[in-house]
Amino acid sequence: MSKKIAVVLTDYFEDSEYTEPAKAFKDAGHQLTVIEKEKGKTLKGKQGEAQVETDASIDEVSPADFDALLIPGGFSPDILRADQRFVSFAKSFMDDKKPVFAICHGPQLLITAKALDGRGATGYTSIQVDLENAGVKFKDEEVVVCQNQLVTSRTPDDIPAFTRESLKLLG
Amino acid sequence: MSKKIAVVLTDYFEDSEYTEPAKAFKDAGHQLTVIEKEKGKTLKGKQGEAQVETDASIDEVSPADFDALLIPGGFSPDILRADQRFVSFAKSFMDDKKPVFAICHGPQLLITAKALDGRGATGYTSIQVDLENAGVKFKDEEVVVCQNQLVTSRTPDDIPAFTRESLKLLG
Numbered sequence: 657m658s659k660k661i662a663v664v665l666t667d668y669f670e671d672s673e674y675t676e677p678a679k680a681f682k683d684a685g686h687q688l689t690v691i692e693k694e695k696g697k698t699l700k701g702k703q704g705e706a707q708v709e710t711d712a713s714i715d716e717v718s719p720a721d722f723d724a725l726l727i728p729g730g731f732s733p734d735i736l737r738a739d740q741r742f743v744s745f746a747k748s749f750m751d752d753k754k755p756v757f758a759i760c761h762g763p764q765l766l767i768t769a770k771a772l773d774g775r776g777a778t779g780y781t782s783i784q785v786d787l788e789n790a791g792v793k794f795k796d797e798e799v800v801v802c803q804n805q806l807v808t809s810r811t812p813d814d815i816p817a818f819t820r821e822s823l824k825l826l827g
Numbered sequence: 828m829s830k831k832i833a834v835v836l837t838d839y840f841e842d843s844e845y846t847e848p849a850k851a852f853k854d855a856g857h858q859l860t861v862i863e864k865e866k867g868k869t870l871k872g873k874q875g876e877a878q879v880e881t882d883a884s885i886d887e888v889s890p891a892d893f894d895a896l897l898i899p900g901g902f903s904p905d906i907l908r909a910d911q912r913f914v915s916f917a918k919s920f921m922d923d924k925k926p927v928f929a930i931c932h933g934p935q936l937l938i939t940a941k942a943l944d945g946r947g948a949t950g951y952t953s954i955q956v957d958l959e960n961a962g963v964k965f966k967d968e969e970v971v972v973c974q975n976q977l978v979t980s981r982t983p984d985d986i987p988a989f990t991r992e993s994l995k996l997l998g
Contacts, residue, residue, distance in 0.1 A: 668902070731839070731902050731905070734902070734905070734932075734953050735953070737953050738951070738952040738953040761905075764953075767956055767957065767960070768953070768955075768956045770956070780909070781909040782905050782906070782908050782909040782935075782939070784939075785938055785939045785941070785961075786938065786957045786960065786961075789938075789957065789960035789961050790956075790957075790960050
């Protein structure tokens with residue numbers, strides 16, 4: 657069944673960590689909504705490869721409109737987590753046990769949402785200590801699926817495993 | 828007396844958080860050494876305003892060669908803290924109680940060095956929870972000086988207070 661997936665994204669995202677999961681999700685029949693501060697803005701990836709137009713402003717969406725959440729990495733999550741609207745939005749998916757897919761620096765948004773204590777997860781090397789300090793059981797593995805709800809991966813190399821496990825949860 | 832200041836820096840640094848403290852330190856007669864993975868590389872600031880040539884490779888310097896450490900912000904500290912050589916380098920200054928000046932995302936490197944537990948500090952909004960989880964008493968102030976050794980600030984707006992307190996510690 658087609659699911660509605662929210663993507664929280666801004667400039668400096670890691671290009672392939674948006675484009676590849678997005679393609680896999682769309683190919684499987686799911687619908688994506690790219691959410692930033694502004695609607696209709698063109699976001700640029702950190703590598704200069706991908707450009708993405710935003711579908712909605714964070715002010716006009718509700719977590720209730722979506723079945724799952726994707727948080728691509730790069731420097732985008734660090735920028736988003738300085739904005740309480742994105743922190744609250746992500747927290748809601750975690751609280752409601754909806755599927756959340758976070759790769760590379762993606763889990764930074766979940767750290768600020770204080771949603772990771774006691775969870776198993778992975779992430780990019782630079783945020784390992786932050787994850788551990790947030791109460792995460794850190795695993796240096798290509799993909800970690802926690803409680804059939806939270807999917808995390810480390811780097812672009814892990815994208816195949818990340819999309820495979822995410823698609824399983826989307827059903 | 829002229830002091831030797833190590834600066835750990837890489838691409839995507841917040842331009843003014845290097846250029847303005849660097850100018851203030853040089854104007855006061857201190858010597859700066861910009862350290863990256865490679866010597867003689869031209870680093871580019873995140874805002875596209877500043878370009879900095881590196882003076883030394885991390886492999887050819889020792890903390891013993893320097894009196895103090897400057898960690899400018901932007902995305903540079905996140906990149907540096909994924910490299911254990913920079914983590915160990917920064918940890919040494921903290922262990923030896925030499926002056927350490929970290930602005931914006933700069934404290935991320937000190938989090939990974941596990942050098943902040945019980946210290947008073949500040950930093951950019953996005954890393955507040957990481958700092959608190961690392962045992963920091965977070966203060967939302969333009970500059971925090973902890974134990975006459977660690978100087979931290981939040982954003983480019985705080986640079987005047989940051990350089991003023993850093994220069995005091997350099998004597």
